[in-house]
Amino acid sequence: MSAMQNKVICVKTVGMDSRKQAVFRMAFKMHTMQRYELAEDALGMNPDLAIVDMDCVDGNLLWENHGRENPELPTLIVSMIPLPDAPVPVLVKPVRIETLFPLLRQVLSERTTPGRQSPPQSPPLQVVQNAQPELASQPVPSSVNAPSSQPAMQKMPEQVGRFDPNRGLLGTLQEILQAKRPSMVMIANQNSLIVFPEQERVMVLQDLAQLKSACENDGVSIATRPLQKEDKPDNRNIVVSNFVGLLWQVAIWTSRGRLPEGIPVNAPVKLKYWPNLTRMAPIPNALRMAAFLVRSPSSLPVAVRMLNVPPANLFDFLSAAYSIGLLDVIESRREAVETPPVEPVLVKDGAKGGMLSRLLRRIVGL
Numbered sequence: 001m002s003a004m005q006n007k008v009i010c011v012k013t014v015g016m017d018s019r020k021q022a023v024f025r026m027a028f029k030m031h032t033m034q035r036y037e038l039a040e041d042a043l044g045m046n047p048d049l050a051i052v053d054m055d056c057v058d059g060n061l062l063w064e065n066h067g068r069e070n071p072e073l074p075t076l077i078v079s080m081i082p083l084p085d086a087p088v089p090v091l092v093k094p095v096r097i098e099t100l101f102p103l104l105r106q107v108l109s110e111r112t113t114p115g116r117q118s119p120p121q122s123p124p125l126q127v128v129q130n131a132q133p134e135l136a137s138q139p140v141p142s143s144v145n146a147p148s149s150q151p152a153m154q155k156m157p158e159q160v161g162r163f164d165p166n167r168g169l170l171g172t173l174q175e176i177l178q179a180k181r182p183s184m185v186m187i188a189n190q191n192s193l194i195v196f197p198e199q200e201r202v203m204v205l206q207d208l209a210q211l212k213s214a215c216e217n218d219g220v221s222i223a224t225r226p227l228q229k230e231d232k233p234d235n236r237n238i239v240v241s242n243f244v245g246l247l248w249q250v251a252i253w254t255s256r257g258r259l260p261e262g263i264p265v266n267a268p269v270k271l272k273y274w275p276n277l278t279r280m281a282p283i284p285n286a287l288r289m290a291a292f293l294v295r296s297p298s299s300l301p302v303a304v305r306m307l308n309v310p311p312a313n314l315f316d317f318l319s320a321a322y323s324i325g326l327l328d329v330i331e332s333r334r335e336a337v338e339t340p341p342v343e344p345v346l347v348k349d350g351a352k353g354g355m356l357s358r359l360l361r362r363i364v365g366l
Contacts, residue, residue: 012038015055024100052077087114154308165319177243245280
């Protein structure tokens with residue numbers, strides 16, 4: 001997949017009308033870390049992968065024709081029901097951005113192709129209809145039935161992993177954003193990113209896998225220098241990404257289920273406004289966490305308990321929101337509420353008395 005990440009990935013659709021294609025076209029426009037285009041919009045390009053919609057009358061015939069005509073083309077299936085015997089990955093409808101792009105990356109990296117394999121079979125209707133009576137007549141042990149009926153309540157870990165958001169690639173990008181100066185970022189002595197902070201644009205000169213590796217390895221050298229006139233990449237397939245979206249992604253890669261040092265565990269946190277999640281790298285349960293934290297402040301243990309999400313997901317979300325200045329840490333306000341006031345109003349001036357006394361004398365004198 002690394003060879004694909006710096007170019008437009010052409011996607012062929014099979015068994016889709018214009019309405020279904022519009023769903024993927026919109027999703028591709030919202031994704032900023034990698035350019036995807038439908039084959040209908042990328043004339044003259046050979047497809048890099050295919051998406052086959054099995055929810056049509058001739059789904060099996062389409063699959064057989066597709067496998068015969070494109071036996072080596074990486075393929076993804078979309079279907080309204082799970083297909084456990086499918087020879088390639090299956091995306092269950094409705095199509096969601098947080099699951100679509102990870103599956104596309106998986107298909108490209110694993111090179112899952114249709115070949116000459118038979119079409120996947122849907123579960124028999126009779127089995128689906130009779131499944132519920134069988135479960136009702138034959139009791140299932142509670143240990144087996146518990147995960148589906150009542151998932152285990154998530155809890156905060158005893159030890160919370162930490163990382164310094166001012167170091168590494170994340171800290172370097174933050175410094176460039178504050179300086180507001182076009183810069184070249186070099187990773188392991190190689191030109192990797194051209195950043196235009198005022199335009200909120202960044203040109204990715206390396207594969208995303210190398211950027212991710214730099215976030216995960218603290219020993220990788222990262223340096224910056226002012227952008228020069230000769231820094232003009234001649235590769236037309238360079239990815240031009242949104243700088244905020246790149247910060248969000250780099251924060252996720254850096255966090256890896258840990259919490260930035262600037263966020264106390266017990267301090268209430270709140271989102272300043274609703275994030276544009278459709279243009280950001282996906283995080284599991286991101287919509288639920290955003291909806292919860294945008295309404296009112298909450299401490300991390302309360303958020304984990306109320307949302308019942310894995311703490312690692314919450315920490316990744318908070319790290320990403322913190323990196324783009326979207327998170328409000330309200331520790332100082334909480335301390336101000338809990339600490340009794342010093343009674344500044346009761347401090348009186350010996351000559352004129354307090355403010356309340358002066359106001360009463362003014363009223364009496366009217």
